[in-house]
Amino acid sequence: MADSVDFRKRNTNTNVELEFDIEPRRDVLKLKRNVGLVSGVSFIIGSIIGSGIFISPTGVLSETGSVGLSLVVWAASGAISLLGALSYAELGTMIPRSGGEYAYLYDGMFPFIAYMYSWTRTIVLQPSGVAIICLTFASYMVTFFEYCGSPAPPEKIIACLAIVTLCIINSYDTSWAAYVQVFFTIAKLVAIAIIIIGGFVKLGQDGTTHLRDGFKGSTNSPSKIALSFYDAMWAYDGWNTLNFLTEEIKNPNRNLPWSNYIGVPLVTIVYILTNISYIVVLSPQGLLDSSAVAVDWGKEMLGSAYVIMPIAVMFSTFGAANGLLYSSGRMVYAAAREGHLPEVLSYVHATLYTPLPSIALTGIIAILMTIPADIGSLVDFFSFAAWLFYGLTVACVVILRIRQPNAERPIKVFILFPIVFTLISIYLVIAPIIDDPRLEFLWAAIFIVGGFLFYFPFVVFKIDRGCFDYVTTFLQLVCQIAPSPYIPDI
Template identity: 40%
Template sequence: MAKVSASEGLTPKAMDIGESADRESTNEGVRLKKELSLMNGVAIIVGVIVGSGIFVSPSLALKYAGSKGMALIVWILSGFLSMIGALCYAELGTMIPKSGGDYAYIGEAFGDLPAFLYLWVALFILVPTGNAITALTFAQNILKPLWPVCEPPADAVSLIAAVITCFLTALNCFNVKWVTRVQDSFTAAKILALLVTFFASLWYLFSGHTENLESMMEGTITEPGNIAIAFYTGLFSYSGWNYLNFVTEELKDPYKNLPRAICISMPVVTLVYALTNVAYFAVLTNTEILSSEAVAVTFSEKILSVVSWIMPLFVALCTFGSLNGAIYASSRLFFVGARNGHLPLAISLIDIKRLTPVPSLIFMCIVTLVLLMSNNVESLIVYVTAVEALFILCSVSGLLWLRYTRADLQRPIRVNILLPITFLIICTFLVVFSCFTHPVEVGIGVAFIALGVPVFCVFIMWKNKPYWMQNACNSFNVFCSKMFLCLPEDSKDL
């Protein structure tokens, strides 16, 4: 039985990925295990990326691009931009081999305050909002066959979304191997589903229906603000390419497997997304795409006829796997933040039997459940992507800054300096011009980031807190430790 007292302090200990091999026995210390292989890494990246975005964003991309041709260009260039970003993160991930992704890189380059601001935004905006969108998309599509001619009841959608979020959280708490098996299986299923979509469209084209691919560039919109938002919708569908960096400490041989996983998964996703959009554009008119909230379902109703129910099932499979991977990877972000003292220490505790960050998973689940009432997908996408772009910009800037200030750091991978510079220029363009078309959403995101500054000053910088506050925090940490049978990292099972 694990015994924890307030006098032990429950203080987290910093861990470097190269310190030691896996510690399976709690007598050697409690820590997360290295269980992710190369294929598991590929499955996490592909599985997280291919989620709700490809089924939600096509109509929004077309709306702001103006034409099918321009929308397709946006999708392909979004893939290339994500690939450039992923390669920059491969250098960051092997240079700073710690879990936490952007949080670890920004902290290493610029210090505690910018790192905390990323953690603050990820905690309340990036992760739970993305997870909520994915869970709602899963619920809407799993219920669609029961309401084929109308939208499923909102309460039923919210309930199913909450149930699937809780179920996957429980799975992640119980066993990492089960999580990776689910991820591998559903990643293969979702790639198959999207390929079925493409081949169905080929059959439609070979039947003589080519009218929807004529005049592909007609109606193209060239205003910079609209192009920026079109890229936002595309980049939202590719979001998740940096999630493997959140779990670097659990990846076997990360110096080799992290960049390999990125180089395998990103071209695969870009190709599959391009083929899927070609399929949509070949079968549906502009009006049909723009008026549809679920383009894949509209596609299936037009081309698959009596078996059109299969497409909502495919979408549900895709979003199920995406949500599973997102819960697994992002929980490690909050675990690392708490381990470094930027969140309540209870979130950095590890289950002594299953070696999973149970409190972090449960905390993230609660925040996601609160946001499941969100319904304006377009605003959410702009809101999330604008904020995320700011911090990805900060991370890649950190790459250049560390090359200048920390030339002594080991760099198993060193990308051409033109890649991060190109990425910075494009991201800056997107953030600046999006302010002109969606100033409210971008303004709210920036204001929320600024709100994190006083929070940091009160809860992190203020060292001489009143005794009652320190005692309350420590009592809460001990309560969570006893309730979940968890200990801080590297603690002994006493």
């Protein structure tokens, strides 16, 4: 390891040499390991429990047609998420680099597949996820303003301010982001605990009436069941969050799998109990008629104190957006470090040790994503593309078992886990297209294929001829950022 860090970088085209005036260090410029077991579990729970549990229950019940089958779908979705998380844990400890799916696709398949993933996720998937969650945060904050009798600012302004705030937190210190995640995870679990306890209270008051019909009215349509899984799995999205932070996890061989073992089953239990509470308090028909299920539940059980429910949703969505922004910035950072995105996006702040450029890019695109009014289209686009790459990534477990049978695997899952998950992913991608082909799916396919236009000229043939050097030089001077090559721990 070098005795000091040289932060000088010469631009050969502009003949400019940059030098940051900082003290020499005996360590290299790299991401710090600030994420332990508690914060790792918090990132998983905080990223999964966001807007989904306050939006998806109506869709799941509507598609399944019965209370019993809807609860089965919620439990099965948790099991699917756990299969994916365990498969990712094997990949994450075998390939201990930040970037999540990008790093695994790069080693398990081809660099081109990894590039297509980074292209799709960088420009649309992660920013749109942040935008959707922050818009949900804004809509519930407006409800809070109305309860207080104060004029509410426009929802999109609130959403944009939330995105900017999260970018500042994540850019300043990774420890801050971890503390924020722990706090809002605890806050949202307390709020959801109120819903669950309220459900038990209602059950004690002969509230089992709506549960007695069980599977009466259950659908027999495979396509409708698939669509119900779409709704439920949207609520579980985020189960893979921790794999984006592998280089920042303390003792990843232990903390990565155990965070998944604890986090995903805990969320599954919470989701099932929360749905039972919704059903026994509102009735199945009341749940189907509700546009804001948590608020309607609060009005029914808490009376005038229902204001705590919009606050709970605000906590939940803010924590989920924080976890998503944290992980998305690392994916951009990892892809740029491999040369699949502009090099400057892999730079790290010289004193804060955070991937400032990649976080800023994600935040800017997320703000732009708040402009479209049809959030439902963004959700459809997100789900279609996300499950395509989830399936490809987990398939890398099987591929690497064949290609590298003797590679070190601190975690080795039962081989049927990745196989079953991959088959389910294929089903979730194909079933909605067959049942209800939409324009969003066509645009998603066109956008993914559009990555070809940039891959060959800029990644394969590198014909940019230094056209980004001036931009890189400017950003280094303004943002005080420097290159951060991957250096494994010794």
